[in-house]
Amino acid sequence: MSLVVTGATGQLGRLVVEGLLAAGVPAGEIAAVVRSEEKAAGFAARGVELRVADYSAPESLAAAFRAGDRVLFVSGSEVGQRVAQHRAVIDAAKAAGVALLAYTGVLGGPDADFTLADEHKVTERAILDSGLPYTFLRNGWYHENYTGMLAPVLEHGAVVASAGEGRVASASRADYAAAAVAVLTGEGHENAVYELSGDEAWSLAEYAAEVARQSGKDVVYRAVTPEQNREVLAGAGVPAPFVDVLVDVDAAIERGLLARRSGDLARLIGRPTTPIADAIAEALK
Numbered sequence: 001m002s003l004v005v006t007g008a009t010g011q012l013g014r015l016v017v018e019g020l021l022a023a024g025v026p027a028g029e030i031a032a033v034v035r036s037e038e039k040a041a042g043f044a045a046r047g048v049e050l051r052v053a054d055y056s057a058p059e060s061l062a063a064a065f066r067a068g069d070r071v072l073f074v075s076g077s078e079v080g081q082r083v084a085q086h087r088a089v090i091d092a093a094k095a096a097g098v099a100l101l102a103y104t105g106v107l108g109g110p111d112a113d114f115t116l117a118d119e120h121k122v123t124e125r126a127i128l129d130s131g132l133p134y135t136f137l138r139n140g141w142y143h144e145n146y147t148g149m150l151a152p153v154l155e156h157g158a159v160v161a162s163a164g165e166g167r168v169a170s171a172s173r174a175d176y177a178a179a180a181v182a183v184l185t186g187e188g189h190e191n192a193v194y195e196l197s198g199d200e201a202w203s204l205a206e207y208a209a210e211v212a213r214q215s216g217k218d219v220v221y222r223a224v225t226p227e228q229n230r231e232v233l234a235g236a237g238v239p240a241p242f243v244d245v246l247v248d249v250d251a252a253i254e255r256g257l258l259a260r261r262s263g264d265l266a267r268l269i270g271r272p273t274t275p276i277a278d279a280i281a282e283a284l285k
């Protein structure tokens with residue numbers, strides 16, 4: 001039996017493997033499912049088992065899981081291909097007979113009526129249909145979706161979005177990773193659904209004001225129409241299909257879908273979630 005993390009060389013997956021090690025899980029009991037052994041060399045050097053597999057290559061997934069494994073299935077990043085990819089992962093987990101399949105979905109689950117949520121909803125349904133013991137970690141937005149974009153914000157003195165007055169209950173990637181560690185190492189999470197989000201929801205105007213306060217620069221929120229946002233994103237080089245996805249997300253934020261706060265994340269990690277101000281400070285360093 002191993003604690004298995006897929007997407008282990010991604011930003012979230014790395015934090016989960018580090019979190020398991022920091023929690024005292026022996027490296028030999030952790031398996032990292034990765035596409036590139038090279039990218040995971042640091043984990044292998046510390047005794048973490050590497051299992052090489054690609055969600056797009058079902059045959060490669062046959063050796064990714066073993067009977068009794070407790071698996072964190074990190075959703076893929078190739079939007080549009082994820083239904084087939086995720087079905088292949090679920091089939092492999094089922095064939096192996098894993099003890100738990102914890103999946104990183106999206107806040108709101110079936111109620112998330114925006115495009116980016118579609119593949120997560122199909123995946124959750126497929127996991128339910130598999131009959132495997134599951135945990136749904138329905139992740140809200142990462143602070144880093146915003147703080148990762150601070151350079152252009154500071155350059156133009158504006159946070160540009162078509163999210164109106166909508167609020168975002170984001171948390172740090174590290175908070176979501178800590179929740180995954182709690183589920184993998186804890187008991188009683190079988191067939192549980194967690195709606196994970198930050199303790200506080202902020203508006204983009206408040207976010208811009210906090211960036212201005214901490215940076216000492218003039219930064220305002222410029223609320224634009226979806227059409228204007230499309231032009232801004234396309235002008236910034238965002239690929240056309242993803243422009244639509246991002247504009248659709250802003251509309252969901254305006255409708256309040258990413259502002260939900262259940263307290264599940266703070267409860268799972270046993271501490272308050274990281275404030276957005278801390279993530280801004282970290283990004284400004």
Ligand SMILES: NC(=O)c1ccc[n+]([C@@H]2O[C@H](COP(=O)([O-])OP(=O)(O)OC[C@H]3O[C@@H](n4cnc5c(N)ncnc54)[C@H](OP(=O)(O)O)[C@@H]3O)[C@@H](O)[C@H]2O)c1
Binds near residue numbers: 006009074077
């Ligand atoms: N909640 C949010 O705000 C938010 C934001 C962005 C994304 N997400 C979702 O959460 C997931 C984790 O976030 P993240 O920040 O860690 O994203 P990330 O850094 O892009 O990591 C994605 C991980 O998925 C792996 N992956 C992608 N396609 C794969 C495939 N075909 N086969 C095997 N592995 C594959 C990647 O492998 P490589 O390391 O080999 O590339 C990587 O390890 C994302 O994949 C996405 O589904 C959530």
